[in-house]
Amino acid sequence: xxxxxxxxxxxxxxxxxxxxxxxxxxxxxxxxxxxxxxxxxxxxxxxxxxxxxxxxxxxxxxxxxxxxxxxxxxxxxxxxxxxxxxxxxxxxxxxxxxxxxxxxxxxxxxxxxxxxxxxxxxxxxxxxxxxxxxxxxxxxxxxxxxxxxxxxxxxxxxxxxxxxxxxxxxxxxxxxxxxxxxxxxxxxxxxxxxxxxxxxxxxxxxxxxxxxxxxxxxxxxxxxxxxxxxxxxxxxxxxxxxxxxxxxxxxxxxxxxxxxxxxxxxxxxxxxxxxxxxxxxxxxxxxxxxxxxxxxxxxxxxxxxxxxxxxxxxxxxxxxxxxxxxxxxxxxxxxxxxxxxxxxxxxxxxxxxxxxxxxxxxxxxxxxxxxxxxxxxxxxxxxxxxxxxxxxxxxxxxxxxxxxxxxxxxxxxxxxxxxxxxxxxxxxxxxxxxxxxxxxxxxxxxxxxxxxxxxxxxxxxxxxxxxxxxxxxxxxxxxxxxxxxxxxxxxxxxx
Numbered sequence: 001x002x003x004x005x006x007x008x009x010x011x012x013x014x015x016x017x018x019x020x021x022x023x024x025x026x027x028x029x030x031x032x033x034x035x036x037x038x039x040x041x042x043x044x045x046x047x048x049x050x051x052x053x054x055x056x057x058x059x060x061x062x063x064x065x066x067x068x069x070x071x072x073x074x075x076x077x078x079x080x081x082x083x084x085x086x087x088x089x090x091x092x093x094x095x096x097x098x099x100x101x102x103x104x105x106x107x108x109x110x111x112x113x114x115x116x117x118x119x120x121x122x123x124x125x126x127x128x129x130x131x132x133x134x135x136x137x138x139x140x141x142x143x144x145x146x147x148x149x150x151x152x153x154x155x156x157x158x159x160x161x162x163x164x165x166x167x168x169x170x171x172x173x174x175x176x177x178x179x180x181x182x183x184x185x186x187x188x189x190x191x192x193x194x195x196x197x198x199x200x201x202x203x204x205x206x207x208x209x210x211x212x213x214x215x216x217x218x219x220x221x222x223x224x225x226x227x228x229x230x231x232x233x234x235x236x237x238x239x240x241x242x243x244x245x246x247x248x249x250x251x252x253x254x255x256x257x258x259x260x261x262x263x264x265x266x267x268x269x270x271x272x273x274x275x276x277x278x279x280x281x282x283x284x285x286x287x288x289x290x291x292x293x294x295x296x297x298x299x300x301x302x303x304x305x306x307x308x309x310x311x312x313x314x315x316x317x318x319x320x321x322x323x324x325x326x327x328x329x330x331x332x333x334x335x336x337x338x339x340x341x342x343x344x345x346x347x348x349x350x351x352x353x354x355x356x357x358x359x360x361x362x363x364x365x366x367x368x369x370x371x372x373x374x375x376x377x378x379x380x381x382x383x384x385x386x387x388x389x390x391x392x393x394x395x396x397x398x399x400x401x402x403x404x405x406x407x408x409x410x411x412x413x414x415x416x417x418x419x420x421x422x423x424x425x426x427x428x429x430x431x432x433x434x435x436x437x438x439x440x441x442x443x444x445x446x447x448x449x450x451x452x453x454x455x456x457x458x459x460x461x462x463x464x465x466x467x468x469x470x471x472x473x474x475x476x477x478x479x480x481x482x483x484x485x486x487x488x489x490x491x492x493x494x495x
Contacts, residue, residue, distance in 0.1 A: 001136065003129050003176060005168045006108070006156040010035060010069070015156070016104035017071040018064065019095050021088075021114060023080040024054045029113035031158065038067040043074070054078065056087045057094040061102075069108065073099060085116065085411035088124065089131040096135035100150035107152060112160045122164065122171035125157045127411060129175035130182070130484070137183055139190045139477065177305040178410075178487050182480030185291070185298030189470060189478025193270030193287040198237075198245040198318035201267055201293060205247045205316070208297075212304040214253055220246035225357075232336040233357040236350045237319040239274060239327025244319035246358065247293075248366075249300055251312045259369035260311035261493065262362045263300075263486060266351045266375035267293030267318035274321045274347030275329050282472065289351070291469035291478055292374040293318060298483040299490070306487075308494045313366050317354035321347070333432045337361060338454050343432035351377045352436060352447055356454040363458055370399050370459045372489075373451065374482065375466075380443030382467040390414040390468045390482050393448035394461030403461055403485065406492055410484035414463065423449050 010018055011034045020032045026047045028036060036043040042062055046052055052060040058076035075095040078087055092109070099107055111124045132155055138147045159168065188196060188204070202219045209217035222243050225234055230246070237244035247267070250260065268289040272278060278286065293316040300314050328334070332344050334353075337360040342353065355373055362368055381391040390407070392414040394400045400416055407414040426438030426446045434453060438446030448462045468481045 001133070002154040003172050004154070004156050005125070005165065005172060006158055007165065010108060010110050010158055011038065013108055013156070013158070014068045015070070015106045015108035017073050017099050017102065017107045018069040019073045019075055019107060019109040021075045021077050021091055021111065022054045023077050023083070025080060026054065029110070031110050031112040035067055035069070035072065039065050039072065043072065052076070057090045059094050059098050061098055071102065071104065083116065085119070085123070085127050088116070088127050089411065092128045092131035093135045096132045100136060100152050103151050105151050106154040106156070108156045108158060110158045112158060120167065121159050121162070122167045124159065125168055126171040126175035128157065129172060130179050133179035133183065137186060139187060174306065174491065177302040178484050180305060181298035181302030181483040181487060184301045185294040185480040185483050186478040188294035188297055189288050189291045191287070193320070196287070196290065197242045197269050198267065198320065199242065201269070201290070201316060201318045202245045202247050204297065205249050208249060208300060208304070214251055214307070215300070215304060216250045216252070218248040220248070228337060228361070229335065230337045230357040230361070231334045232342055233317055233319065233354045235328040235332070235334045235344065236268070236274070236321050236353050239324035240320040240322040242269070242320040246361065247316040247318060249314040251300060251303055253307055254309050254311040258311050259367055260313040261490065262313045262315060262366055262368040262371040263296045264355060264358050264362060264371065264373040265293035265296030265314065265316045266290070266355055266373070266377065267316045268351060268354070269318060269320050271321045271348070271350065272323060274350065275323050275327050276346045276348040277323060278348060285470065285472060285476070288470040288478060289376050290318070291376050292465060294478065295374050295465070295469070295481065295483050295486065298480060299486040302483065302487045303490060306491070308491060310490060310494050312490060313362070313368070315358050315362055317358040319354055321350045336454070337364070340434065340453065341432040343429040343435040345435050346437045349436045349447070351375050352450045355451055359451065359454045359460070368458055371455065372403065372461045372463065372486070374463045374486070376469050377464045378444045378447050378466055381464040384417070384444055385415055385467055387467045387471070388413070390485070391444050391464035392416045392461060393419045393445065393464070395419065395452055395455060396459040396461065399459050399461050402492065403463070403489055406489035407482065407485040410488040412482050412484040414482070414485065417445055419445065419448055419452060
């Protein structure tokens with residue numbers, strides 16, 4: 001898909017469909033008025049008949065008679081004082097869903113006179129581009145009958161004369177890179193567990209390095225991990241035929257001497273719960289338990305496309321959690337790479353067991369400037385925050401604020417939960433240094449408390465994406481979150 005900025009006014013352009021966003025007050029922008037007049041005031045007549053209400057996500061497609069545009073799409077934005085990035089994305093998503101069912105090849109989106117509070121006008125382009133790309137995303141790899149391909153191949157944006165062209169071009173480039181990263185994360189998440197194994201992820205990491213000279217990939221197999229003492233991570237894969245992999249991707253965009261910012265992704269490619277077997281209902285969705293890893297892959301793809309002047313290292317702890325005669329049992333005690341011992345009371349609390357060794361490995365071998373782990377870690381996070389906000393916890397206020405700000409700016413929000421010492425005793429064990437669960441109360445917090453024991457020497461944050469990484473039901477699929485937040489977080493460090 002080609003995205004571009006076109007500074008010519010819409011009446012001087014041609015398209016198969018022009019998109020005109022409208023608020024509920026129906027005040028037409030200057031350019032929308034030109035299109036209206038050229039079409040014998042078809043838009044005005046339609047609005048006077050109240051055939052279009054301009055509610056967020058509502059659309060109306062009419063003919064572009066006597067204009068240079070074959071079709072005119074009215075896209076509702078709701079009330080002007082409630083306008084925000086989420087509404088803009090909803091509007092562009094709905095408009096694209098309609099356009100892609102037509103024979104349109106080129107669309108023009110006119111943002112003339114439109115603005116977002118707390119954002120420059122260029123952000124309109126970025127948010128719109130991300131929404132358009134989401135509407136065009138299709139995962140039909142395993143269908144014998146493929147979805148009908150859209151003819152839409154080009155989208156141009158018009159923002160009036162006042163827009164900073166260089167800033168707009170930068171926003172489009174960032175939007176394209178983030179959209180690509182989101183698509184990568186979605187596809188990895190949507191792949192079934194019999195295809196997307198830890199070995200598959202390792203191969204994908206090697207392919208990323210082959211395509212980008214700025215990336216170096218290293219893979220640690222189970223033998224190497226065992227020799228290092230990563231027995232916590234290996235306890236998760238003990239019952240699986242699929243070997244675990246520790247995947248390290250290093251992007252060198254800054255000075256060689258600069259510390260890297262490290263992203264750690266939970267890559268449980270299928271989580272049966274192990275001996276603490278999950279209920280059968282919706283267990284198929286446990287292929288999404290590697291969405292933390294998927295988002296790290298997506299972010300690295302976005303970074304390699306944008307090439308920021310910064311060093312970023314991604315570490316993916318990939319394993320499959322299965323029940324077997326060799327599987328870890330509740331009550332087993334394992335040693336971690338840090339030297340701490342863990343009593344495993346529930347084998348379905350496995351994410352923290354792979355992440356703790358990955359965090360220690362990052363500390364011992366990569367000297368992080370900051371470290372952020374991303375994981376579908378706890379169902380408790382869904383109970384606390386639902387499916388709208390990612391859970392955020394950490395041991396460094398400045399890092400937490402950076403992530404919150406990046407999430408807000410990228411319309412990929414997080415909410416911070418406490419990580420107080422008062423919660424730590426819930427992890428006390430009679431037989432080991434700590435246990436891997438803290439009981440039902442504050443499950444998201446105690447999971448982060450567990451990880452915090454392995455990040456004491458680092459500026460560390462934890463993102464629990466259990467509620468935001470995928471959607472269930474008829475529209476089941478990975479969301480690609482939090483790729484926008486993570487990419488913005490990295491960009492904010494160099495901008």
